[in-house]
Amino acid sequence: MAASYKFKLVLFGNAAVGKTSLVERYINNRFEGQYLSTLGYNVYERQIDISESGDYSVTFVIFDIGGQEQFKELRKKYAAGAQAALLVYSITDRDSFENIPNWHSDLKSFTNDAHFIIVGNKVDLEDSRQITKEEGEQLAQMLQADGFFETSAKADIMINEAFYNFAKIILSKTSV
Ligand code: GDP
Ligand code: MG
Numbered sequence: 001m002a003a004s005y006k007f008k009l010v011l012f013g014n015a016a017v018g019k020t021s022l023v024e025r026y027i028n029n030r031f032e033g034q035y036l037s038t039l040g041y042n043v044y045e046r047q048i049d050i051s052e053s054g055d056y057s058v059t060f061v062i063f064d065i066g067g068q069e070q071f072k073e074l075r076k077k078y079a080a081g082a083q084a085a086l087l088v089y090s091i092t093d094r095d096s097f098e099n100i101p102n103w104h105s106d107l108k109s110f111t112n113d114a115h116f117i118i119v120g121n122k123v124d125l126e127d128s129r130q131i132t133k134e135e136g137e138q139l140a141q142m143l144q145a146d147g148f149f150e151t152s153a154k155a156d157i158m159i160n161e162a163f164y165n166f167a168k169i170i171l172s173k174t175s176v
Contacts, residue, residue, distance in 0.1 A: 002054045002055045002056060003054075003055075003056050003057075004056070004057045004058075004059070005056070005057070005058050005059070005170075005171070005174065006058075006059045006061060007058065007059070007060055007061070007083040007084045007170060008061050008063065008081055008082045008083055008084065009060045009061065009062045009063070009082065009083075009084040009085065009086070010062075010063050010065070010078060010079050010082045010084075010085050010086075010114075011023070011062075011063075011064060011065075011085065011086045011088055012075075012079075012085060012086070012087050012088070012103040012106060012107055013086075013087060013088035013089055013096060013099075013100075013103055013119075014089065014090075014093070014095065014096040014099055015070070016090070016093075017088045017089050017090040017093065017096045017121055017122075018088065018090060018121040018122060018153050019064060019086070019088050020042075020064050021121075021153035021154070022086070022088065022119070022121060022151065022153045022159060023042075023044055023062055023064045024153070025153040025156060025159050026046065026062075026159050026160065026163055027044045027045075027046055027062070029156075031153055031154050031156075040065075040066055040068075041063050041064055041065040041066055041078060042063075042064045042066070043061065043062065043063055043064075044061075044062040044064065045059060045060070045061050045062070046059065046060055046062070046163075047059045048060070048163065048164055048167045050164075050167060050168055050171065052168075056171055058167040058170065058171060060084065060163065060167070063078055063082070065078045072106070075106065075110065076106075076110050079106075079107065079110035079111055079114075080110065080111075081111075082110075082111050082114050083111075083114055083115060083170070084114055084115045084116065084166065084170060085107050085111070085114045085115070085116040085117075086116065086117060086118075086119050086162075086166075087100050087103050087104060087107065087116055087117070087118050087119065087145070088118075088119045088121055089118075089119070089120055089121070089131070089136075090120070090121050090122045091120045091121070091122055091123055091125070091129050091130065091131045091136075091150065092122050092125050092128040092129060092130055093130065094130045094131060097120075097130075097131045097135070097136075097139070100118065100139060100143070101139075101143065104116075104143050115146050115166070115169065115170045115173065116145055116146060117140075117145055117146050117147040117148065117149060117162065117166050117169075118136065118139060118140045118143070118145045118147070118148050118149075119148075119149050119150075119151055119162060120133070120136045120148075120149070120150045120151070121150075121151050121152065121153060122152060122153075122154070123150045123151060123152045123155075123157055123158075124152040124154050124155040124157065133150055136148055136150065146166065146169045146170070146173075147162070147165055147166060147169055149161065149162040149165075
């Protein structure tokens, strides 16, 4: 292995957009139908091997904050030192999409320019879609995100791809 990197990753987004579900799918390949709110936060870890341009490994240490995510002071502590973030909305919830610029401002003020991607979750609910893919892409461009992905934690769509590509993008921007 030529080089290994470890990055702290946090998730920002309105309640119920599927942040915990994305992480549970990615780490444990499972999906809980019911709404569970966590006290404090859970920490997960997964290593990603990338061997396209040399051998690298990126480990994401993922902090998933629980039900107190609405408290700004707590989110600030939770985000401290994060190098990577997912800004998550639900494609079925316009409020959650319109709030992404606010989550982005928080990220900017709480971290030292963390890399971030924008994730539109719940694409399995196509019939209830309120945000087009183009709108998501435009917002990602406007906020100069490192990527944009539409996912489903429930149907396991694009989750691995989102994390893998994010890791590659961060590597490409990290001086090796
Ligand atoms: P969080 O508050 O952002 O962490 O959201 P949760 O992960 O707790 O999810 C909120 C609710 O949305 C739960 O009832 C989940 O089962 C549901 N959910 C999460 N992801 C998806 C998804 O991709 N598709 C569908 N249909 N429901 C989802
Ligand atoms: Mg949660």
